[in-house]
Amino acid sequence: MGTYRDHRLERMKTIMDRIPVLRAKAVGLPATLALTAVIALAGGALAAEPFPDRPVTLIVPYAAGGSSDVLARLIGERMSKSLGQQVVIDNRAGAGSRLGIEIAAKAAADGYTLLLADMPHTIIPAIQKGVHYDPVRDFTPIGLIGTASMVFFVNPAVKAETVRDFVGLAKADPEKITIASGGIGSATHLTAELFQAKTGIKLVHVPFRGAGPAMNDLVAGHVQSSFTTLATASSVLDRVRALAVASETRLATPASIPTFRENNIDLVVERLTGDLKAILDSQEFAMRLAPLGVTASHASPAQFRALIESDTARWADIVKAVGISVP
Numbered sequence: 001m002g003t004y005r006d007h008r009l010e011r012m013k014t015i016m017d018r019i020p021v022l023r024a025k026a027v028g029l030p031a032t033l034a035l036t037a038v039i040a041l042a043g044g045a046l047a048a049e050p051f052p053d054r055p056v057t058l059i060v061p062y063a064a065g066g067s068s069d070v071l072a073r074l075i076g077e078r079m080s081k082s083l084g085q086q087v088v089i090d091n092r093a094g095a096g097s098r099l100g101i102e103i104a105a106k107a108a109a110d111g112y113t114l115l116l117a118d119m120p121h122t123i124i125p126a127i128q129k130g131v132h133y134d135p136v137r138d139f140t141p142i143g144l145i146g147t148a149s150m151v152f153f154v155n156p157a158v159k160a161e162t163v164r165d166f167v168g169l170a171k172a173d174p175e176k177i178t179i180a181s182g183g184i185g186s187a188t189h190l191t192a193e194l195f196q197a198k199t200g201i202k203l204v205h206v207p208f209r210g211a212g213p214a215m216n217d218l219v220a221g222h223v224q225s226s227f228t229t230l231a232t233a234s235s236v237l238d239r240v241r242a243l244a245v246a247s248e249t250r251l252a253t254p255a256s257i258p259t260f261r262e263n264n265i266d267l268v269v270e271r272l273t274g275d276l277k278a279i280l281d282s283q284e285f286a287m288r289l290a291p292l293g294v295t296a297s298h299a300s301p302a303q304f305r306a307l308i309e310s311d312t313a314r315w316a317d318i319v320k321a322v323g324i325s326v327p
Helices: 007-017 067-083 095-105 120-127 163-172 187-199 211-220 230-239 267-280 283-292 301-322
Strands: 032-040 056-060 087-091 113-117 139-154 178-181 204-207 225-229 241-245
Touching: 056 067, 056 095, 067 087, 067 113, 067 139, 067 230, 095 113, 095 120, 113 139, 120 187, 139 163, 139 187, 139 211, 139 230, 163 241, 178 187, 178 211, 187 204, 187 225, 211 225, 211 230, 225 230, 230 241
Parallel strands: 056 087, 056 113, 178 204, 178 225
Antiparallel strands: 032 113, 032 139, 139 225, 139 241
16 A cells, blocks of 8 residues: 655645635534545556656546536646646546546556545445445545535425425425435435434435536426535526525625524534533532542533444444354
8 A cells, every 4th residue: 555655645745735625614414525635546556757747537426517526626727737747537426426436446556546535435335235445445545625514405496495494394295395415325415314314304315426417407496405515506506595504604605595503403402512511511510420430521412423433333343353142
């Protein structure tokens, strides 16, 4: 496996570090889309000097028009100038980004094949069978590019001006309203599932071969709603209605899209989290715990979830290794 000790990969890393980072912290619905550029490693030696002496391919595992594609083209344009060689954008949509990822994983480990990956890169191996790549072993990370908050859009024909309106419609008519995604297991799909779970509604999932095609059908009225990033919807903002954004504050757009918090989504969790933190921070409460040998320790819902996930994985490994079984 290649390492950053190779100065050619160091050069690629330096170039990626110069790319401006987009910052958008998700709140309420924790649905940020992490965009990471990684270099494919499929065994073999790195290319001989000088590097690069031919075009570099940047694989985007989604159809043209989505946020990953838009970002890849912005990066590709600048990297072409920095490297002195053309960076060719190769859209390989399919199987919720799995097709493009597997193509990248099989490429020669010479620095000439890059992959723009997002959240599903690490999720696909857990939800799909027969995956032919390892998200850690088969790739050398170059650098995190940025995060983008998910925005919830509806077709203008939907009689909802707010998320609360939409939830009311969905509860009144379960499994009738459609919600598009960029594919099964994609970030847009998982965000849609999270949204339904938190609001107690049932929608009809319609997967597409990328967020771009999903937005096209939303504009055409073939589907009624969808989550996606602002970058994906930027060219059609005047033909869809943005109901909310999963970020801490409103996005700096002419539409000034409201947050989910403003729509009273997740307020119950926020209220309970705040009250619990206040109790744990109390000196009186700490004194009551001391005789019990307990130290008050506060964690955010996200941190607590991460702890639960890590503990679940750790104990599962131990149980499997020891062969413990309860009849």
